[in-house]
Amino acid sequence: MTRRLDLAIDSNLDDVCLIGLVINEICEFARIPPVDAYQIELCVVEAVNNSIRHAYGCRPGNIVRVAVEVGEGELRFAVQDTGKPMPARLAASLADRSRALEFDESDVKSLPEGGMGLAIAARVMDQMNYSTSDGCNSLVLTKRIPHT
Amino acid sequence: MRLEETKHGNVVVFKVLQPRLAADVAGPFKEQIVQSIRDGNRSIVLDLQEVNFVDSSGLGAIVSCLKAIAGDGDLVICGTRNTVASLFKLTRMDKVFRMFDNTEQAIAALS
Numbered sequence: 001m002t003r004r005l006d007l008a009i010d011s012n013l014d015d016v017c018l019i020g021l022v023i024n025e026i027c028e029f030a031r032i033p034p035v036d037a038y039q040i041e042l043c044v045v046e047a048v049n050n051s052i053r054h055a056y057g058c059r060p061g062n063i064v065r066v067a068v069e070v071g072e073g074e075l076r077f078a079v080q081d082t083g084k085p086m087p088a089r090l091a092a093s094l095a096d097r098s099r100a101l102e103f104d105e106s107d108v109k110s111l112p113e114g115g116m117g118l119a120i121a122a123r124v125m126d127q128m129n130y131s132t133s134d135g136c137n138s139l140v141l142t143k144r145i146p147h148t
Numbered sequence: 149m150r151l152e153e154t155k156h157g158n159v160v161v162f163k164v165l166q167p168r169l170a171a172d173v174a175g176p177f178k179e180q181i182v183q184s185i186r187d188g189n190r191s192i193v194l195d196l197q198e199v200n201f202v203d204s205s206g207l208g209a210i211v212s213c214l215k216a217i218a219g220d221g222d223l224v225i226c227g228t229r230n231t232v233a234s235l236f237k238l239t240r241m242d243k244v245f246r247m248f249d250n251t252e253q254a255i256a257a258l259s
Contacts, residue, residue: 013172035230035234038201113209113211114205
């Protein structure tokens with residue numbers, strides 16, 4: 001049986017923690033170990049941050065939704081906004097985003113200060129799909145979990 | 149942004165007093181520590197024992213602080229929980245920052 005929960009916040013970075021806290025509780029409900037739960041929460045938070053920053057340009061008064069599905073053997077999070085879509089080239093290369101973390105750790109000047117959110121999600125999540133339909137952008141993050 | 153600043157000889161310890169170091173507070177956090185570096189502090193410990201969540205913006209702010217001091221001092225981290233430490237491993241920042249279990253060890257390393 002798949003269980004569903006829909007979350008929504010205003011496009012305000014101050015409110016993203018509310019989404020994160022609920023996602024972490026859902027992971028605990030699904031008996032996911034704390035480190036994995038943290039990383040899943042992190043990926044959803046990063047996706048919501050991206051919607052607020054890039055889709056809405058940090059303008060409050062817009063809605064970011066997170067549709068959660070707790071299914072047999074997987075968790076799915078659809079992070080949705082109605083703002084500016086992700087550039088097509090970026091959307092087509094989500095699986096390759098982890099390359100953003102290939103830096104020379106001995107060269108402090110080369111260390112990334114931003115652009116790590118999707119790279120982290122690419123490393124943690126089993127699947128990432130981005131689509132736009134009828135003005136709604138949706139980034140779906142899927143994580144396989146052991147059957148409980 | 150709630151940061152506690154204490155001085156131990158030439159070492160300044162910044163203890164983050166809130167549970168989340170994320171996009172909403174990353175800017176003020178960075179400004180406060182970079183200002184301390186501009187004021188001449190060259191040995192900085194970042195104490196994360198009260199922090200249970202860091203996102204990539206929080207991590208980016210920590211990296212910015214390291215860049216501000218690099219070559220003319222050091223910034224080390226202590227007290228990370230397993231969850232937060234996993235972010236440093238995921239992003240390979242565990243290879244960049246010196247990390248200690250507690251403030252005493254971190255201060256000793258910089259003294």
